[in-house]
Amino acid sequence: LPQALKMDFQAFAEEAKHAEVTRVPSLCNGCSSYCGVWAYVKNGRLWKIEGNDIHMKSRGHICARGHGIAQNVYNPGRVTQPMKRVDNKNNFQPITWEEAFQEVGAKMKAIVEEHGGDKMVWACHGGKESYAQQFMDIIGSSTYITHYATCFSAKTNIWQNMVGGMFNPDFDQAKTMLFVGRNYAGGIIPAAMKRITEAKAKGGKIIVVDPRFCELATIADEWIPIRPGTDLAFFLGIAHTLITENLYNQSFVEQYVYGFDEFWMHNKDFSADQAATICGIAADKIREVARELAGSAPHAFLDPGYHGLAAHYQNSNETMMLNIIINALLGNFWKAGGLFPAASTTFGHPEATYYGPVAAKGIRADGAGEVGEYPLVEPSRGIPQRIPDMIEKGRARMVFFYSYNPLRSAPEPEYQKKIKNADLVVSIPYDWNETSLYTAHYILPENHYLERTEHPKVINGNIYWPATQVATRFKALESTTSSLDLLDIMKGLTKAYGIENLYGYTVEEELEVALGPIGVSVDELREKGCIELMPSVLPKEEGLTFGTFTGKIEFSIGAWRKEGYLGVPTWVPPLVEPAEVNQFRLIHGKQPWHSHIMTTNNPYLMAITEEKKGTYMWMNSSRAGELGIQEGDWVTVSSDITSKQVQVHITEGLHPECVWLPSTYGTFSEKLELGYGQGVNYNDFIPARIDKKTGHVMGQECIVTITKGGK
Amino acid sequence: MADYVMFIDPNRCTGCNACRIACQTQWGLAPTLKFNSLIEQETGKYPKVQRLITPVQCQHCDDAPCQKVCPTGATYKREDGIVLIDAQKCIGCKYCMVACPYNARVINEHGVPEKCRFCAEYVVNGETPACVSTCMNDVRVFGDLDDPGSPLHELLKNQDLIQLRADLQTKPRIYYAKSKRI
Amino acid sequence: MEKRKYRRSIWTYVSLLLLAFAVAGAINKYLISGEHAFGVSPDVPWGALISGYVFFAVAATGTGLVGSLGHVFRIRKFEVLSKRALLASILLLLAAFIVLAVELSNPFKMVYLLLSPNLSSPILWMGVFYGFYLVLLFGEFFFTMKNNHKAATGIAYVSLIVKLSAIINLGRVFGFTTTRSFWDGYYYPAYMVVSAVVSGAAVLTMIHYLSGKESPGSFSQNPQGKDLARTLSQILAGGLLVFALFQAIKVGTSLGSGNQAVAQAAQALISGPMAVPFWLMEVLVGIVAPLLILYRSKFSSPGLSFWAGILTMLGLLFSRLDFVYAGQVVPLQLTDAAAKAVHVFNAYAPTWSEWSLIIGAVGLIILVFDYAESKLSLDSHH
Numbered sequence A: 001l002p003q004a005l006k007m008d009f010q011a012f013a014e015e016a017k018h019a020e021v022t023r024v025p026s027l028c029n030g031c032s033s034y035c036g037v038w039a040y041v042k043n044g045r046l047w048k049i050e051g052n053d054i055h056m057k058s059r060g061h062i063c064a065r066g067h068g069i070a071q072n073v074y075n076p077g078r079v080t081q082p083m084k085r086v087d088n089k090n091n092f093q094p095i096t097w098e099e100a101f102q103e104v105g106a107k108m109k110a111i112v113e114e115h116g117g118d119k120m121v122w123a124c125h126g127g128k129e130s131y132a133q134q135f136m137d138i139i140g141s142s143t144y145i146t147h148y149a150t151c152f153s154a155k156t157n158i159w160q161n162m163v164g165g166m167f168n169p170d171f172d173q174a175k176t177m178l179f180v181g182r183n184y185a186g187g188i189i190p191a192a193m194k195r196i197t198e199a200k201a202k203g204g205k206i207i208v209v210d211p212r213f214c215e216l217a218t219i220a221d222e223w224i225p226i227r228p229g230t231d232l233a234f235f236l237g238i239a240h241t242l243i244t245e246n247l248y249n250q251s252f253v254e255q256y257v258y259g260f261d262e263f264w265m266h267n268k269d270f271s272a273d274q275a276a277t278i279c280g281i282a283a284d285k286i287r288e289v290a291r292e293l294a295g296s297a298p299h300a301f302l303d304p305g306y307h308g309l310a311a312h313y314q315n316s317n318e319t320m321m322l323n324i325i326i327n328a329l330l331g332n333f334w335k336a337g338g339l340f341p342a343a344s345t346t347f348g349h350p351e352a353t354y355y356g357p358v359a360a361k362g363i364r365a366d367g368a369g370e371v372g373e374y375p376l377v378e379p380s381r382g383i384p385q386r387i388p389d390m391i392e393k394g395r396a397r398m399v400f401f402y403s404y405n406p407l408r409s410a411p412e413p414e415y416q417k418k419i420k421n422a423d424l425v426v427s428i429p430y431d432w433n434e435t436s437l438y439t440a441h442y443i444l445p446e447n448h449y450l451e452r453t454e455h456p457k458v459i460n461g462n463i464y465w466p467a468t469q470v471a472t473r474f475k476a477l478e479s480t481t482s483s484l485d486l487l488d489i490m491k492g493l494t495k496a497y498g499i500e501n502l503y504g505y506t507v508e509e510e511l512e513v514a515l516g517p518i519g520v521s522v523d524e525l526r527e528k529g530c531i532e533l534m535p536s537v538l539p540k541e542e543g544l545t546f547g548t549f550t551g552k553i554e555f556s557i558g559a560w561r562k563e564g565y566l567g568v569p570t571w572v573p574p575l576v577e578p579a580e581v582n583q584f585r586l587i588h589g590k591q592p593w594h595s596h597i598m599t600t601n602n603p604y605l606m607a608i609t610e611e612k613k614g615t616y617m618w619m620n621s622s623r624a625g626e627l628g629i630q631e632g633d634w635v636t637v638s639s640d641i642t643s644k645q646v647q648v649h650i651t652e653g654l655h656p657e658c659v660w661l662p663s664t665y666g667t668f669s670e671k672l673e674l675g676y677g678q679g680v681n682y683n684d685f686i687p688a689r690i691d692k693k694t695g696h697v698m699g700q701e702c703i704v705t706i707t708k709g710g711k
Numbered sequence B: 001m002a003d004y005v006m007f008i009d010p011n012r013c014t015g016c017n018a019c020r021i022a023c024q025t026q027w028g029l030a031p032t033l034k035f036n037s038l039i040e041q042e043t044g045k046y047p048k049v050q051r052l053i054t055p056v057q058c059q060h061c062d063d064a065p066c067q068k069v070c071p072t073g074a075t076y077k078r079e080d081g082i083v084l085i086d087a088q089k090c091i092g093c094k095y096c097m098v099a100c101p102y103n104a105r106v107i108n109e110h111g112v113p114e115k116c117r118f119c120a121e122y123v124v125n126g127e128t129p130a131c132v133s134t135c136m137n138d139v140r141v142f143g144d145l146d147d148p149g150s151p152l153h154e155l156l157k158n159q160d161l162i163q164l165r166a167d168l169q170t171k172p173r174i175y176y177a178k179s180k181r182i
Numbered sequence C: 001m002e003k004r005k006y007r008r009s010i011w012t013y014v015s016l017l018l019l020a021f022a023v024a025g026a027i028n029k030y031l032i033s034g035e036h037a038f039g040v041s042p043d044v045p046w047g048a049l050i051s052g053y054v055f056f057a058v059a060a061t062g063t064g065l066v067g068s069l070g071h072v073f074r075i076r077k078f079e080v081l082s083k084r085a086l087l088a089s090i091l092l093l094l095a096a097f098i099v100l101a102v103e104l105s106n107p108f109k110m111v112y113l114l115l116s117p118n119l120s121s122p123i124l125w126m127g128v129f130y131g132f133y134l135v136l137l138f139g140e141f142f143f144t145m146k147n148n149h150k151a152a153t154g155i156a157y158v159s160l161i162v163k164l165s166a167i168i169n170l171g172r173v174f175g176f177t178t179t180r181s182f183w184d185g186y187y188y189p190a191y192m193v194v195s196a197v198v199s200g201a202a203v204l205t206m207i208h209y210l211s212g213k214e215s216p217g218s219f220s221q222n223p224q225g226k227d228l229a230r231t232l233s234q235i236l237a238g239g240l241l242v243f244a245l246f247q248a249i250k251v252g253t254s255l256g257s258g259n260q261a262v263a264q265a266a267q268a269l270i271s272g273p274m275a276v277p278f279w280l281m282e283v284l285v286g287i288v289a290p291l292l293i294l295y296r297s298k299f300s301s302p303g304l305s306f307w308a309g310i311l312t313m314l315g316l317l318f319s320r321l322d323f324v325y326a327g328q329v330v331p332l333q334l335t336d337a338a339a340k341a342v343h344v345f346n347a348y349a350p351t352w353s354e355w356s357l358i359i360g361a362v363g364l365i366i367l368v369f370d371y372a373e374s375k376l377s378l379d380s381h382h
């Protein structure tokens, strides 16, 4: 129970003043932004967190999830000690860490000896390294998989191919900002919103294109509802307008673009008028947006996006290509108010302490980057939604899940449940997530983020910031459970496996070595929480080079041509279309106060859900009227693979062709009592498909039939 | 003597709810107890739609109906303008809740109708209220009108201001920017 | 005074049953569900217990008011009822206080009403007037029992002023706040006075009949008693007519009010969430039925008047529930930009715990009254 409830507030405040309150820097673990936070600890207990003013993702501001997730230290859904599965009915028995290490280590050894090290899969949320790679290098496994195919692999893959890496928007100087399927106010990066609202206050124009009147639309100058799945047509219409009306930056294109003519050859007939018939936005409006962008260029951008379109449709790859093409036509690369690459730096590494034999690397179990399988998919990210398939085919025998929950974050949970058929499944979560409960043979809980010190991270990405930042987590709280840090878990496992000294350092030592080359001391980092290095990415007029084969922005992708595809994008329709009066496209999105799928057991965040009726599925009022559905009614939603019941929110703010689900709910782990059974999830309705080129899940190629009633 | 007021620009609010929970952890409130709410209004017909989100909390009225009706003086106003509740004196009659035009009060575990405290014990040390500092859209500005350096002077001068339910003449200490949308 | 033995009657068991219900409700509130035992919310902070409090408090003052026709206004035929009227008044007021004490989360902090009173608060004055009234009631009852009519009458004069103030002030508790515009203004003080007379007449009608039944041969059967019964019935009928007129005017003007909140509240009353309690209980059971009964019996059947009294009280209970809820049923309009949503009402339904406490209070009154009836000599002989 929170302390203040037991006394009156003055006493509470007094106590806060007199009790020893310490302030420890850390990084929020609520989402990939890893915002810098200060944890306030009073009498050994977490009191609250505040944002770190320096950190480029938060700039002192913390979102609702950040506050909630910090309090998860005390969440009853935590796994409090190592667990071993005892039956097929999700019953577990607590074991000691020593037992866990010995049993898991022995099984690992047996599997590697019998089947080879390449049968190991490490699947994690990913992003900021783990210690697994070093072990996998030794036993010869290549299959390090991240969640990206469920998030935004169309985007990163295409940017790598066409530009040589990601570029990010500079809000501060922008005069026109076009957001298409990118809702910064719902898929939150706090500092981005701060800068967007500030830019608006300075006169910057915000245009939001989204089938749904999303949170960002509330502060936009204009909301343009688009037919879901047709953004590619809208983009082609804009590009066509820019080119035919000579509004594009010709000198930029001449200097820095490769493949313009090829692109134009294939698309010169795709006018704004044709786009209009597909995307439902008037041709004049499409032209107006193009002119508006061109008028402000280069201080204008089309936001590169995040999740919103980048793992959603059969045409997501081409849509991402057009995103780059439009920005290139605006000539905004390296321009104030345009797009910039991320600033970065390199850390030092502790000296290797393992000198034993190293096995040759096997092929990737998911086929990412492999000839004849998924050659275009980035092997650094992999294809997480097909792990059951790899197991069935004997390509994967032991699977580790670290901070990752594909049973809920990947499509088709019933299919994902087959993961438990592997010879060995180990999950390293902090709570009883579905993957652990339904598939793991062993659960090895990691400490909550406020309970751990970690190696440092470079803070960059997604939004422009001229200088690199370096930050890390310092242990703010003693662990209240018998969970461990990842490093200690890896040490225990590898030692039991038979490798004595793979990680021959403590995290403190690692931290010091890492910071060495950039001249920052651990104490300084602890004091400031986040350190900003010298600005290194500033506007450039001349001499731009891009990390592609030609050194230019390539409108035509060579790797695609090699595989027999057309190198440039052309119109590709969505895979499926609604046909009947009671059919809709099922689309989804982030809710500002929930993170993916991992916050539904948080009492604070769920109280907001309760109050805001946050689990409801949105439906356009005229469609609802036709079906006789009213606010709060239960409906049955059926797709090819399942049928579920949910309550409906009626709104004017949604394209009539789709229904929209907040993407967070549908928790089905009974051990997460608060979230269990609340709402439904889009992943329930879609089969586990793989996009041929970039491996994403096509999360919105889903038609559902909706009938009134059901509960 | 300080003279605390808050400025809220609902035109910037996107309804993230961070203010609510930042306040809850600041004050150790239970999850369902909250001192600030978001009033959401959707207007218009598809595709011409608008949404306005107005954050509402105790307005620290200078002519506070809650204070007028409180039989024991448990609800009182500090000289710096902040309206507080002395839990020791509160009989829990809930008259203040009935009288408050802003729905600002919630009953806590002790049967005391609590509400936003303007972070009273913290702002006197120059700290910023939790709901203000956490807000990514800078919807809220808190300050002391007796401080000539406060950005509030400019804001209050240059904005079209309204006060909630000005017709009731409660003299709130929260000033809202006029809605540009609804 | 002769010693009498308490005889258990059907009333004893009925009242004990009702009390047991209340105990269960109280256990639910204090030991099991806490605040959730009651249906109140931040949107509707005042619920059935405040209504119950008003019901009992107004009945107490009303009984005192009509009862004082004997002592103060020297209407002789009422004097036979003096003791019972005073006792009923005391018990009703105690019931009111008990219900209020359960409603208050921290009743023991009421000393601060004395230590740091806020003179502008009508609830403070409510405490003052009703507290004082209770003291006066005890005094008047004491001297009446001692047959010291001089002292009793003296007190009764003061008491009349105090109780009138108390009722009017009780109306002010609601009318004081401009926030709840349905209550705002002078109507509720007046409503309280009129309904006090109605409930006083109803309570005394009932007592008169019952006391007559208990000791056959006493006044309710004799001509003097029948005359009193008729007068009480006529007061009751007259009161009900005025009350109905008042309510009709209130609802009518509210419906036509330019103030949306007021009009909406009246809508909620006649066709919204309160429609059934309003039309069925408040109007039909509480006004139309008793009037019909009284009229058809030509005011001269103590037995039928008794039933009219019961129905009236039942109707009044719902009237209290309705008006307390009606004041809070329309969501507060916090921003003036919003187009007012029509027919969106704050929800409130009394929980069984809340009902149990009101019903238990009735049980307590019956129990003590029955006990006193057999232990004390409440018949007045002049």
Ligand SMILES: Nc1nc2c(c(=O)[nH]1)N[C@H]1C(S)=C(S)[C@@H](COP(=O)(O)OP(=O)(O)OC[C@H]3O[C@@H](n4cnc5c(=O)[nH]c(N)nc54)[C@H](O)[C@@H]3O)O[C@H]1N2
Residues within 6 Å of the ligand: A029, A124, A125, A147, A150, A151, A152, A307, A402, A403, A404, A405, A406, A408, A409, A410, A428, A429, A430, A431, A432, A433, A434, A446, A447, A448, A449, A589, A590, A595, A596, A597, A598, A599, A663, A664, A681, A682, A683
């Ligand atoms: N249903 C659904 N699916 C989605 C999304 C969605 O919104 N809804 N979003 C998509 C997107 S954009 C993304 S990025 C992915 C994310 O997909 P995931 O990475 O699978 O999901 P998360 O919710 O971020 O967290 C996964 C698990 O991490 C664990 N965890 C949390 N903190 C810690 C910690 O400190 N240590 C350890 N060891 N474990 C921890 C939790 O147990 C949680 O279950 O999902 C994609 N798929």
Ligand SMILES: Nc1nc2c(c(=O)[nH]1)N[C@H]1C(S)=C(S)[C@@H](COP(=O)(O)OP(=O)(O)OC[C@H]3O[C@@H](n4cnc5c(=O)[nH]c(N)nc54)[C@H](O)[C@@H]3O)O[C@H]1N2
Residues within 6 Å of the ligand: A031, A032, A065, A151, A152, A180, A181, A182, A183, A184, A186, A187, A188, A189, A209, A210, A211, A212, A214, A226, A227, A228, A229, A230, A231, A305, A306, A307, A308, A309, A587, A588, A589, A590, A591, A592, A593, A594, A595, A596, A597, A660, A700
């Ligand atoms: N609150 C919150 N914030 C987060 C996260 C979180 O889980 N919760 N996760 C973080 C992560 S990992 C990510 S990837 C980002 C995601 O950030 P975003 O990509 O901005 O988030 P989404 O809500 O997935 O998608 C954005 C919008 O796309 C719209 N959309 C759906 N279909 C279409 C379409 O066909 N066309 C167009 N134009 N729009 C469409 C949706 O309505 C939604 O409003 O958020 C990050 N921040």
Ligand code: SF4
Residues within 6 Å of the ligand: A028, A029, A030, A031, A032, A033, A034, A035, A057, A058, A061, A062, A063, A064, A065, A066, A067, A188, A189, A190, A595
């Ligand atoms: S955006 Fe919110 S949840 Fe994500 S890291 Fe930042 S504070 Fe945490």
Ligand code: SF4
Residues within 6 Å of the ligand: B012, B013, B014, B015, B016, B017, B018, B019, B020, B038, B055, B134, B135, B136, B137, B138, B139, B140
């Ligand atoms: S934190 Fe700011 S943007 Fe978020 S809901 Fe509160 S006021 Fe609105």
Ligand code: SF4
Residues within 6 Å of the ligand: B057, B058, B059, B060, B061, B064, B065, B066, B067, B083, B099, B100, B101, B102, B103, B104, B105, B115, B170
């Ligand atoms: S907003 Fe309500 S609680 Fe706050 S001072 Fe005004 S009347 Fe009192």
Ligand code: SF4
Residues within 6 Å of the ligand: B066, B069, B070, B071, B072, B073, B074, B075, B085, B089, B090, B091, B092, B093, B094, B095, B096, B097, B112, B113
């Ligand atoms: S509940 Fe407490 S603070 Fe509110 S009016 Fe009653 S005594 Fe005053």
Ligand code: SF4
Residues within 6 Å of the ligand: B022, B023, B024, B026, B035, B036, B057, B115, B116, B117, B118, B119, B120, B129, B130, B131, B132
């Ligand atoms: S000012 Fe302080 S008490 Fe009031 S809502 Fe903000 S954080 Fe809560």
Ligand SMILES: [Mo]
Residues within 6 Å of the ligand: A151, A152, A307
């Ligand atoms: Mo993501």
